[in-house]
Amino acid sequence: MEQIQKYLYGAVLVSLLCFSPLQNFAVAGDGPDEVEIDSLAQLYEPVYFDHAMHEEVTDSNCAVCHHHTLGTQIEDENCMRCHAESGATDEIACQECHSSNRFEAEDLARIDADKTLYHRDKVGLKAAYHIRCMNCHEEMGAANGCQDCHSRTDAGNKFFHAGNYAPPESDKPAGGGH
Amino acid sequence: MKAMNRRKFLKGSLLGGAAASVISKRKNADASSSFGGYPDAMGVLVDLTRCIGCRSCEAACNKEQGLPAPAQSFDDLSVLDHERRTSEGAYTVVNRYEIPGKDHPLFRKIQCNHCNEPACLTSCFVNAYTKTPEGAVIYDATVCVGCRTCMIACPFYVPAYSYSSVLNPVVQKCIFCYDTRLKFGRPPACVEACPREVLTFGKRKDLIKIGNQRIQNHPDLYEDHIYGEKEVGGTSWMYLSSAPFDQVGFDTDLGTQPILSYVKEFLTVVPMVLTIWPALFAGFHLLATRKDKQKKEEKSEI
């Protein structure tokens, strides 16, 4: 289990630090050119996210991924109820708000202790990436399979019983159920 | 409907053993019908709108529970072409459902739902099952006699049998990762592995609030129902869906009463059953009392 633990809760190296100089709104090209996402390190190789390209395809509408945090107008009516005028925040990087130890006792206790917290159902970092990226990729008809973005490590192949660890061909049709 | 037939079978023909166990546990049973689950029980809210059928959860379960190597790789999505059930080699499986009028299929992960008032537990006459305060329904394979009553009693067709030992088949099912994770306050392996947080882990009572909030925030997306909030007396694992629940493989005819109360109805047949099987029961009774004693000892430690 240690491996999965590491895979999920190991060091998250999303280097969004380059985002420091922040005004009230974002300017196209202010973001990092590339972001290394290494949070699934055990099972998959790091993903190099082409931030510059994504700024282009979203017409520099930062809200597409960063919600209201860059002071850009958001469309979701639910969010607008509170965030129509909230302006830019100090925290922009995904990992600043989306927990990388989601559902660990500590994380649940933090939410539990804060009785007035509104965003109690905020997805963790891994889901924030996958839901945001994949839903958009699907809409845009972009590549969306696991290995279109992630190349698997040897440990990953072992985990999925794939590659060198694939079951022998002869075993095939059974498939796990009754 | 299948479940009803099964219940009829349970009521009627049974396997007298189950009836005997209901007698021996009647006190428990009556207490539990007003009890509605442990207050701080944990649970998982499964949101079908997020699931992509990647099977990472299946791979994680296989590893965590030390299950045998699968017949096909976990990244082989061709297994989704046929509806699968949980088995002794797979405590959880994901199935795909084509939804009439929708472009996209939905996927549903199934496993033990960890009922508040588990029919597997109440029907087991050697008391192999325990519902822990953390919410897990676990079992002691060393007392299981392989009678398969729980398999018939479970409204969700969950318990499977290991036939690796022909003489002593034992029940096998999802245990909410109790031994390795839940009891230490950690989320199950499948929850941790899911890339899209289809599986939200938390206190059951909080999950109901979260589920209702999601429905309220996105009324166009979700069916206005949390499956498992009330079904069969409530389950620790619950579901949200964007399609009517009967279109994604759920039995929507189960009602809100624990299966236990259905089982109670056939108590009247017990005396007859008892006269048929006294010798058998004597043996089972020994096992059961041994178990009860163990439990009492455990309780007194708390």
Ligand code: SF4
């Ligand atoms: S789903 Fe079935 S096996 Fe699981 S606790 Fe409920 S009755 Fe028991």
Ligand code: SF4
């Ligand atoms: S909770 Fe644990 S045992 Fe149950 S399906 Fe998930 S990984 Fe498997």
Ligand code: SF4
């Ligand atoms: S890991 Fe999550 S997204 Fe993948 S099949 Fe399982 S529940 Fe669905």
